[in-house]
Amino acid sequence: MLTVTTKTSQQENLLAGLRAVLGEHGLLTDANDCARFTTGARYGQGSTLAVLRPDSHEQVVECVRLCADAEQAVVLQGANTGLVAASTPDASGRYVVLSLERIKKHIEVDVINRSVSVDAGVSLQELNEALEPHGLFFPIDLGANPSIGGMIAANTGGARLVKYGDVRQNLLGLRAVLMHPAGEVLDLQTALRKNNTGPDLKQLFVGSSGAYGIITRAVLQVHRIPKQTATALVVPRDQAAVLELLSVLERDCSEFLTAFEGVSGAALQAVLKHIPSISNPFAPEPVPHYCVLLELASTADPQVTGIDLESVLMRCLENLFGDVVENAVVGRGKDLWRIRHAISEALRHEGKMIAFDISMPRSSFVKFRDEGLALMAEKYPWIKVMDFGHWADGGCHFNMVWPSAEQAESTNAIPSYDAQVVQQIRTEIYDLVVNTYQGSFSAEHGVGPYNLDFYQRYTASSSRQLAGELQTMLDPKRLLGLTWFGE
Amino acid sequence: MLTVTTKTSQQENLLAGLRAVLGEHGLLTDANDCARFTTGARYGQGSTLAVLRPDSHEQVVECVRLCADAEQAVVLQGANTGLVAASTPDASGRYVVLSLERIKKHIEVDVINRSVSVDAGVSLQELNEALEPHGLFFPIDLGANPSIGGMIAANTGGARLVKYGDVRQNLLGLRAVLMHPAGEVLDLQTALRKNNTGPDLKQLFVGSSGAYGIITRAVLQVHRIPKQTATALVVPRDQAAVLELLSVLERDCSEFLTAFEGVSGAALQAVLKHIPSISNPFAPEPVPHYCVLLELASTADPQVTGIDLESVLMRCLENLFGDVVENAVVGRGKDLWRIRHAISEALRHEGKMIAFDISMPRSSFVKFRDEGLALMAEKYPWIKVMDFGHWADGGCHFNMVWPSAEQAESTNAIPSYDAQVVQQIRTEIYDLVVNTYQGSFSAEHGVGPYNLDFYQRYTASSSRQLAGELQTMLDPKRLLGLTWFGE
Structure with missing residues (x-):
């Protein structure tokens, strides 16, 4: 399934610009190197023009600006463990993968506040390893080992939701990079349990399958490990x-x-x-x-x-x-x-x-x-x-x-x-x-190419219209993600 | 402070249209009758062209359509117990008050699901009286007795948040009427604890001070009364x-x-x-x-x-x-x-x-x-x-x-x-x-005319820009509410 796509000169220019930002190690174009980024955990198998591997928030901002300028479509990827194919490019080869897996330098625990500020590429397991010496853990209990950014984009739930809630209920703050205005940073990194200062903008990015913006850091409520x-x-x-x-x-x-x-x-x-x-x-x-x-x-x-x-x-x-x-x-x-x-x-x-x-x-x-x-x-x-x-x-x-x-x-x-x-x-x-039975076709896995037909089938027209308007507002050229939530 | 404003012929036409929808009892224009709707619980004292008192969701939709057609500015009001003057018209007399206090016919408890579907005008106390025979309660503990719709618009917290969370964390679903498209109904009345089917649109209306849409019904998670x-x-x-x-x-x-x-x-x-x-x-x-x-x-x-x-x-x-x-x-x-x-x-x-x-x-x-x-x-x-x-x-x-x-x-x-x-x-x-200390100037009371200056002072430009874009999307003519979240 690995295909080599011929690049246009515009694409060559973009890749040169990205290489200047990311360095040789931060930009993969060889199909073999890219293979693990183009194969989904359960569904999805495609190809990519390149894999962008920024190792800092600032590099993410630069990548987003360059891609927006070139009108280059981008698929976001954390640990690529999702089950609806939302982080795996399709077979068209028209996407680049923006992998957040190297954005993982920062984990800062506030024990008294029971919160942690953590980079989006840190994995659930790595986060829990950092919390464990403090007697704390992030209680979303899953079979997989996703990245924190991916967990927010999917709003993962898990087996212990009855006690601890889902990711949304433990999300205190985040920092996101917007596709429009390109590279604009939305800094919502508060560590507050009570903060009613207008619309809660971070909610936009929870469960949005990586189509509304790029999360680079999160502030999470954490819990004591049971005795x-x-x-x-x-x-x-x-x-x-x-x-x-x-x-x-x-x-x-x-x-x-x-x-x-x-x-x-x-x-x-x-x-x-x-x-x-x-x-x-x-x-x-x-x-x-x-x-x-x-x-x-x-x-x-x-x-x-x-x-x-x-x-x-x-x-x-x-x-x-x-x-x-x-x-x-x-x-x-x-x-x-x-x-x-x-x-x-x-x-x-x-x-x-x-x-x-x-x-x-x-x-x-x-x-x-x-x-x-x-x-x-x-x-x-x-x-x-x-x-x-x-x-x-x-x-x-x-x-x-x-x-x-x-x-x-x-x-x-x-x-x-x-x-x-x-x-x-x-x-x-x-x-x-x-x-x-007024139930849901996707309780905790989210929406992606795998189940987008069902999203269209079961979501009321008025909801899809609003979701699409939101998406257009945040990404008018539809460069971000594989999932179009509009009608 | 009660002032009688002279009405234009366009206003007279609007009031006639509203009277036809609401009946004599449903439309107040006498300043004395309107007085309790124009005085805030702690801040805010103004006047109003009229108070609209629909007694059904359908009447709300009609009111919104008529006001949008006439480009009439509208202030939403539940029990008018808010502490930031977001539900009390200003002194200009240019607003009508749309009171939801008569939208209170429906309270439907699902004991096994520990949830309740409830009209927006029902008060916290009325809700708890309806839940009590089932051994259940809505655990937002407040000094005041607000309406459920108002509690969502303010995202009230209270003294027992550490155990039960805020309104947002107990909100399973809602139904909202939009100002744009005028009278469009967004039906998000699910009673689900896990439902990751795309962007969670109901979050837009939580803590938005009645500026993003009109909530007419909510589905809430409720809790067992402690023994x-x-x-x-x-x-x-x-x-x-x-x-x-x-x-x-x-x-x-x-x-x-x-x-x-x-x-x-x-x-x-x-x-x-x-x-x-x-x-x-x-x-x-x-x-x-x-x-x-x-x-x-x-x-x-x-x-x-x-x-x-x-x-x-x-x-x-x-x-x-x-x-x-x-x-x-x-x-x-x-x-x-x-x-x-x-x-x-x-x-x-x-x-x-x-x-x-x-x-x-x-x-x-x-x-x-x-x-x-x-x-x-x-x-x-x-x-x-x-x-x-x-x-x-x-x-x-x-x-x-x-x-x-x-x-x-x-x-x-x-x-x-x-x-x-x-x-x-x-x-x-x-x-x-x-x-x-990276804290908040409004932990649980929300944002309204009373503290809007501080919102402007402490909210980053990128956040205000996005909040304003959202508001423009939902209400391009700025007819709804007293609070402009944009720059």
Whole structure:
């Protein structure tokens, strides 16, 4: 897929200008060097005229000015871990990639304020390593290791949103470079929790898929690392009981509840089948129809407060046994989370994954799941639904697998994979989520070329009009990003 | 101050059109009827051509269309409780007031989702009365009783922000009517905690002082009413000890901490002097130099979890006695909160209040307070600083009083009140907060005519340019609101 594009003289001039700013090491044009920047984490494979690798905010400003002058289209990229192809150039070769991964010199922790000022190219893991000696962490819990700038552009959520909120809720300030006026710097680097001094401009850049401006630094609220956690894998009586369990936990343990992750029996089966090091936690009982991974956490030492979370959790669950709860394994937090984190890998062994990142009001969850499973069983019986989800915040990965031939369990033949059928399935599930249950077709992954058709389908015309006007205001020549939010 | 303005024939035509939409009861033009709409809660006193009182979203749309056609300037008003004069027309008489107070038919609670869909004119108190039977509440804790629409336009914070966040952090969705295109409805009424489907347009209307659009409905996240609380009034060793106390509480009680309110000795003295029903809680000890009102809360019944918050609080404080903490009164939550809530009234008895609503990084609090007190003592020795503040979220009401003649305690004469000197004091304190300590001149009250000069002074040109462009996009003829955020 690596293609060498012939450059125009205008492009040659631009590259010469960029090279003067960035140096040889800061500008990649060789297709092999560029390869890792042109391949998306899950979707997206393209080519690029060049990869710009500034190592300072000032170099970013210069790059933006040069690209704007040359009317050169630019794709922003952090760690390129996004799941909607918003940071990977397309195959046209008309884009340059502006990589922020070298903007990572600055991490300044304010322990008393529980905040950190951090360059956009710093990765989540690097940030947490810098915070750890202070007993602090940035609590967005993800499978990937994105850059901070990318996390803001996608407004990532994760498994512990119920406790800590999403990136937006922990963003105190930022600094952005605008495409228009070209290279203008918007300095909104406050470290304030309360600051109502007019429109909150930083909000424009959160969840905007890198199409509204270039974030070079952020100020984040950070949190204390918990001193104790209590974990359980709970088997609810039935689907309705999942909501009853959530309700009781939100009453009796609400201050401690950090995760409430539903795992379908099918997903658990797949983990046990394909990940040999994980065994059925309910053995000798069979794998249950459904289970919920619960986590409570506290920053307090049990010695100081007298609160032992595992006892608290046991007391709550005891009251529910025989009614809401059928079975439960308490403790062994690492083992239980390993099951949850192994699901995606396990599903890939089953065949081709069809991933969903949907959300809905919690009150619609049971009805949606029943209806979604029935729809799939009736119209696409060979597809295996292996869903899991963050019930407490309404998020659901209603993932499914198109089984590979060797995974066929019955004598019924499995049709060969058909991208058009997959797109039809997507549309039917999204229609159900959005139109019937007022949910979202993209809960935490954002919008990019991968799901832009669905953005157009489900976003009201008045919203697209306004989003497009905003984008035109910030980037009248549409040079920035792959995603056009207008009509 | 009530003035009768002579109407042009174009205005007469507009009023006739509005009367046809709103009916006689829905349109006020008599100056006496209009009086309560033209007087601000703290600042602002003006006159109006008419008060429009639509009782449905559809009537709002019609009003906006008619006003846009006639190029009639409009001031939005909820409960008119704001403290920056953003909802009160000026004296020019050129505005009409569009009051949302009758848009209050709809309150729909989703208990499982912990959310409520609510009309913009519903008051905070009415909302909480509707939520209470479900064991739920909207946790923005304020002295006033604003409308929900006004709370969004100001992004109110309050005393329990450390636990529950501000309005923005609890806003799931809204519906807004735009001035341009006139009467266009932006329907963003989702009830989702995770929804990353492009730019989050509802953020535009949060904290925009009613200048970007007209909110007619909101979807809010609500919370469970706590089952138990523990309260204490704590005397710290000195100012530095306030931050040490906060740090320990955020470690040992972080999940429960709902309020951390500093009260200066001067403010407490004023309360005891002017509010006869309140007595010194530390008696027979004298009034301390400073104290902190702490609150822990939990939704759990102590019988279920075995957690008794008062014991937890006692254990934490015991460890701090003789070092960080000099004295403490634990319990009697209502009495202790009465002291805190009586401060504003007490200060009014002392003379003319000069109120501040500032914030800064918590790490700057001690230095700022020392410097601010020294500045006042040196340059304005007759002014009494009687500050209190929400230390946990960085908010501070560095309030002061220009004593009335009868309050003079020494033989030194008190200069008579001088608005120019007050403006000079404001500027010096704000300069210290914003320029030296990277704080905010408006932490939770927002921006309006009252503090627009300071907005211009402290907001970077690039930010004002963008805010103005946004405003022009949404309201090219500048018909909406009193606040121009541009340069």
